[in-house]
Amino acid sequence: xxxxxxxxxxxxxxxxxxxxxxxxxxxxxxxxxxxxxxxxxxxxxxxxxxxxxxxxxxxxxxxxxxxxxxxxxxxxxxxxxxxxxxxxxxxxxxxxxxxxxxxxxxxxxxxxxxxxxxxxxxxxxxxxxxxxxxxxxxxxxxxxxxxxxxxxxxxxxxxxxxxxxxxxxxxxxxxxxxxxxxxxxxxxxxxxxxxxxxxxxxxxxxxxxxxxxxxxxxxxxxxxxxxxxxxxxxxxxxxxxxxxxxxxxxxxxxxxxxxxxxxxxxxxxxxxxxxxxxxxxxxxxxxxxxxxxxxxxxxxxxxxxxxxxxxxxxxxxxxxxxxxxxxxxxxxxxxxxxxxxxxxxxxxxxxx
Amino acid sequence: xxxxxxxxxxxxxxxxxxxxxxxxxxxxxxxxxxxxxxxxxxxxxxxxxxxxxxxxxxxxxxxxxxxxxxxxxxxxxxxxxxxxxxxxxxxxxxxxxxxxxxxxxxxxxxxxxxxxxxxxxxxxxxxxxxxxxxxxxxxxxxxxxxxxxxxxxxxxxxxxxxxxxxxxxxxxxxxxxxxxxxxxxxxxxxxxxxxxxxxxxxxxxxxxxxxxxxxxxxxxxxxxxxxxxxxxxxxxxxxxxxxxxxxxxxxxxxxxxxxxxxxxxxxxxxxxxxxxxxxxxxxxxxxxxxxxxxx
Numbered sequence: 192x193x194x195x196x197x198x199x200x201x202x203x204x205x206x207x208x209x210x211x212x213x214x215x216x217x218x219x220x221x222x223x224x225x226x227x228x229x230x231x232x233x234x235x236x237x238x239x240x241x242x243x244x245x246x247x248x249x250x251x252x253x254x255x256x257x258x259x260x261x262x263x264x265x266x267x268x269x270x271x272x273x274x275x276x277x278x279x280x281x282x283x284x285x286x287x288x289x290x291x292x293x294x295x296x297x298x299x300x301x302x303x304x305x306x307x308x309x310x311x312x313x314x315x316x317x318x319x320x321x322x323x324x325x326x327x328x329x330x331x332x333x334x335x336x337x338x339x340x341x342x343x344x345x346x347x348x349x350x351x352x353x354x355x356x357x358x359x360x361x362x363x364x365x366x367x368x369x370x371x372x373x374x375x376x377x378x379x380x381x382x383x384x385x386x387x388x389x390x391x392x393x394x395x396x397x398x399x400x401x402x403x404x405x406x407x408x409x410x411x412x413x414x415x416x417x418x419x420x421x422x423x424x425x426x427x428x429x430x431x432x433x434x435x436x437x438x439x440x441x442x443x444x445x446x447x448x449x450x451x452x453x454x455x456x457x458x459x460x461x462x463x464x465x466x467x468x469x470x471x472x473x474x475x476x477x478x479x480x481x482x483x484x485x486x487x488x489x490x491x492x493x494x495x496x497x498x499x500x501x502x503x504x505x506x507x508x509x510x511x512x513x514x515x516x517x518x519x520x521x522x523x524x525x526x527x528x529x530x531x532x533x534x535x536x537x538x539x540x541x542x543x
Numbered sequence: 544x545x546x547x548x549x550x551x552x553x554x555x556x557x558x559x560x561x562x563x564x565x566x567x568x569x570x571x572x573x574x575x576x577x578x579x580x581x582x583x584x585x586x587x588x589x590x591x592x593x594x595x596x597x598x599x600x601x602x603x604x605x606x607x608x609x610x611x612x613x614x615x616x617x618x619x620x621x622x623x624x625x626x627x628x629x630x631x632x633x634x635x636x637x638x639x640x641x642x643x644x645x646x647x648x649x650x651x652x653x654x655x656x657x658x659x660x661x662x663x664x665x666x667x668x669x670x671x672x673x674x675x676x677x678x679x680x681x682x683x684x685x686x687x688x689x690x691x692x693x694x695x696x697x698x699x700x701x702x703x704x705x706x707x708x709x710x711x712x713x714x715x716x717x718x719x720x721x722x723x724x725x726x727x728x729x730x731x732x733x734x735x736x737x738x739x740x741x742x743x744x745x746x747x748x749x750x751x752x753x754x755x756x757x758x759x760x761x762x763x764x765x766x767x768x769x770x771x772x773x774x775x776x777x778x779x780x781x782x783x784x785x786x787x788x789x790x791x792x793x794x795x796x797x798x799x800x801x802x803x804x805x806x807x808x809x810x811x812x813x814x815x816x817x818x819x820x821x822x823x824x825x826x827x828x829x830x831x832x833x834x835x836x837x838x
Contacts, residue, residue, distance in 0.1 A: 267644050334823050337830040341586050341643050342782060346826065349779040352772070353819035360812060470775060474651060481648065513659035520652025524645050525637060 220541035224489055232395055241391050242459075243503060247496050248398040249456035254479040254491030255405050256448035261477075262486030263409055264441045265421030266336075269344040269473050270351025271449050273331070274324040276468030277354060278450030282320030283370040283463035284363055285311040313376045313384055317397070317454040324450020325443055327354070332442035336435055339424070348470060355468045369464030373457060390459060397455050401448055406488060408444060417441055471513075478516060481523045484530030489543050493531050555808055556687040562804020563797070564693055564762065567700035568755050570796025572777045573784065574704055575751035577792040578711070580781075581724045582744045585635065585646030590752045590777070591770030592657040596623045597756025598765045599661065602672050612675035612761070619757040620750035627749030631742045654771075661767035669764025696758050703754060704793045711789050720744065779822040785835015795833065 235244055253275055260266045290308040311319065335346045358364045365371070375384035384390045408414050420427045420434045428434050457463045466472060475498065483494025498516075505512045523530070529537060536543040572590060579587050587593075600622055601615035610618070630653065638645045674692045681690035711717040723730045723737050731737045756770070763769055784795030799818050807814040825833060 267647070334826050337826050338782075341584075341647055344644065344647060345586060345778040345782055346822070348775055349782065349819050349822055352775045352779075353816045356815045474655070477648065477651075510659050510663035513655050514663065517652045517655025517657075517659060520655065521634065521649060524649040524652065525634060528641075528645070 220539070220543065221488060224543050228489060228492065229399065232398070236391060241387055243499070245391060245394045245459050246456070247492075247499055248394050249452050249459065250476070250479065250499060251492035251495040252398050252401045252455075253449050253452035254476050254483065254495045255402055256445045256452065257476045258480045258485065258487075258491045259405050259408060259448070260441055260445040261480065262490075263414060263421065264417050264438060264445075266339075266438065266442070267344045267477070268335075268347040268442075268445070269477065270331070270347035270349075270354075270470070271445075271476050272468055272470065272472035273351040273354040274328060274446040274449040275453035275456075275472065275476075276358065276463075276465075277327055278320035278324040278453035279457035279463040279467050280320075280358065280364050280370065281323040282316040282454035283373040283457040283461075285319050286313060286316035286376055286458060287370060287373050310374070310376070312380055313378055313393075313458050316376075317451065317458060320454025320457065321447050321450040324453065325447035328443040328446025328450075329439075332439045332446070336438045336442065348473065351468070351470060351473055355465070355470070358465060358468050364463070364465075367465065369462060370457075371462055373461040373463065375458055375461060384458070394455060394459060397451065401451055402492070405448065409488070413437070413440070474520075475516070478520055478523075480530075481528075482519065482530055484533035484536070484543075485528075487530065487532040487536060487543055490530050490532035497531065550808055552686055558804040558808045559801060560687070560689065560693060560804075561807070562801040563697055564800070565803060566797040566800020567697050568759060568773070568796075569777055569780050569800050570704050570793045571700050571751055571755040571758075572774070573780045573792040573796045574707060574789065575748040575755075576777065576781055577784075577786055577789060578707070578751070579745055579748035580786050582720065582741055583631075583635065583639075583646070584643050585638075585650065586643075586778070586781075587745075587748065588647055588650040588774065589630075589654040589657065590650075590749075591772075591774030592654040593623055593627065593749045593752045593770070594756040594759070594773070595661065595767060595770035596626070596657065597753030598672070598760040598763075598769060599665075599756075600753065601757045601760045602670055602765045605672065612757075615757050615760075616754070620753040623753035623756075624746040624750030628742055628746040630749075631745040635745065636738070636742075654774075658767055658771060665767055667766065667768060669766035669769075672760040672765050674761040692761060696762070699758060700755075703751070704796075707751070708789045708793065776818055779818050783818075783822050783825050783832060785832020788834045791832075791834025 232244065232248065253271070257268065257271050260268055260271075287310060289310040290306055292306045331347065331350050334350065335343055338346060359366060375390060377383050378389070378393060382389050382393075384393060416427065416432050416437055419430075420432065420437055424434050453467060456467075479494035479498045480491050481494070482497050483492065484490030498519075501515065501519075502512055505515060527534070532543050572594060576587055576590055579585060597619045600619035601612065604610040604615045604618060605612070634649060634653075635646060638649060678692040678695050681688055682694070683689075711720060719730065719735055719740065723735070723740060727737055759769070780795055780799050781792065783799065784791045786792070799821065802821070803814060803817055806817040813820070
């Protein structure tokens with residue numbers, strides 16, 4: 192059993208208990224939960240610091256993308272920070288500098304290119320960032336899906352470390368300083384995003400669209416096959432499904448969506464830095480998903496809120512943040528494997 | 544000054560030696576991981592933190608109790624191994640019925656806690672640890688200068704690695720261990736206390752990591768962060784070697800250390816990613832690893 196399957200098996204058992212009207216019920220409880228979430232993010236800026244909420248939405252989307260892979264595909268990627276980070280770098284660079292490529296040097300060969308573009312508008316920068324993460328996802332995915340389980344985790348971690356070292360040395364990332372003072376720019380060249388309300392609305396739209404897309408993926412035939420592969424890969428293969436292709440596609444989708452989150456947060460916080468590529472960030476997204484509930488639809492968002500809230504609260508205590516994070520990891524694994532939403536869903540006997 | 548491929552031999556052999564030293568640590572650490580994985584099916588993320596604890600143990604024994612390096616070499620692994628036994632008894636043993644990924648996550652959490660606690664206590668800057676008196680100085684081999692302590696590290700690491708290999712592959716105790724790896728229930732039915740064996744195996748694997756840490760203390764400075772990044776490289780080493788064989792993880796450790804050293808000479812920009820690149824190539828050609836069997 193993969194970690195996600197324990198949680199979803201529980202959810203399935205619950206759905207089974209409430210069988211007669213289960214099908215109708217399932218949709219309803221999810222719709223209510225979705226409405227609550229949307230209402231929360233629309234009204235919360237009145238009471239909570241909007242910058243913090245935008246961070247929650249970015250990381251919530253990041254965790255949802257991660258959960259798509261672990262909770263539904265049974266693949267624990269321990270290097271998801273590379274997608275968050277690389278998309279952030281690409282988006283930040285394009286929004287700040289644009290493209291100025293005179294010639295391409297490949298070994299001794301020099302190709303004259305002569306592309307020169309002005310700084311990108313935020314929506315194009317974010318799209319390019321997500322695309323870059325998707326391309327990286329294809330490369331990493333092709334290597335990583337060759338092994339399952341624990342090896343998959345180690346391989347993604349190692350490849351992410353490689354990307355980290357690349358980002359330290361590459362000329363365009365700004366090394367230890369990162370890319371600072373990234374302009375938020377004007378959305379579609381019209382809406383000025385330095386206005387906090389406009390920025391918040393943009394992040395909200397991106398977050399909700401990403402969330403709905405992931406929900407759609409999970410509940411599509413593709414998502415069902417993915418779950419089948421998670422439960423029993425040899426059987427899925429014997430039924431004629433090309434497991435590697437499904438896994439690769441899931442990996443690339445997850446990477447692209449993680450990139451969307453990373454690119455958005457680079458624009459929001461006007462910064463792309465090394466900490467977004469470091470393995471501690473990969474650990475953090477695992478923690479968010481675990482705390483919120485593996486293999487639940489809303490868990491990662493709740494987890495992101497809880498973990499970021501805790502960090503915000505403990506920020507002035509320095510090293511204690513790491514200690515508390517580690518302790519939560521240990522407690523979650525030992526006694527709280529369903530996570531907040533998983534427990535809630537069990538208690539309500541409804542899938543969430 | 545003589546040169547090979549336009550590189551001064553002094554620099555070449557110097558980097559080779561550093562590579563061999565790093566390889567000694569890779570071998571010891573990946574061996575510990577392989578021993579633990581063999582029986583527990585868990586990848587011990589806390590290994591880097593336990594390596595760091597070994598180094599701190601040596602520092603602590605010297606500073607507070609005045610016990611020399613040689614005492615630390617014996618006591619460090621025992622003390623840190625004992626904490627490993629406690630961790631296995633009270634935490635890891637609860638997870639054997641679940642997916643192995645939970646063990647990975649648990650040890651990741653423990654690594655964060657241990658690292659955080661040491662950072663809180665000692666800060667991020669390294670603490671110095673002197674080379675023991677009897678190993679100061681070095682030999683001039685004509686083509687290069689070989690510090691005694693470095694020679695000792697390589698020799699000690701090789702001895703411990705081969706000793707472990709001998710114990711697991713050639714002794715009766717080792718045969719129990721290998722049998723339990725194959726079929727735990729059956730071995731238990733023969734009246735062997737498998738849970739205790741698992742506990743001690745984890746303790747032993749952790750002790751190997753701590754031993755590496757004590758040996759590393761005089762070379763690298765003793766710092767809370769010394770194990771964090773190292774362990775990821777060791778993971779790559781483990782993936783390259785494949786977890787199947789004890790000898791495999793020893794050989795891969797040394798070879799990759801040397802390869803990394805050579806890269807530093809010929810193409811320094813790639814030296815910290817070369818092991819990951821090798822990992823990617825090996826996975827494309829032989830997914831199970833060089834010495835592994837897919838299971």
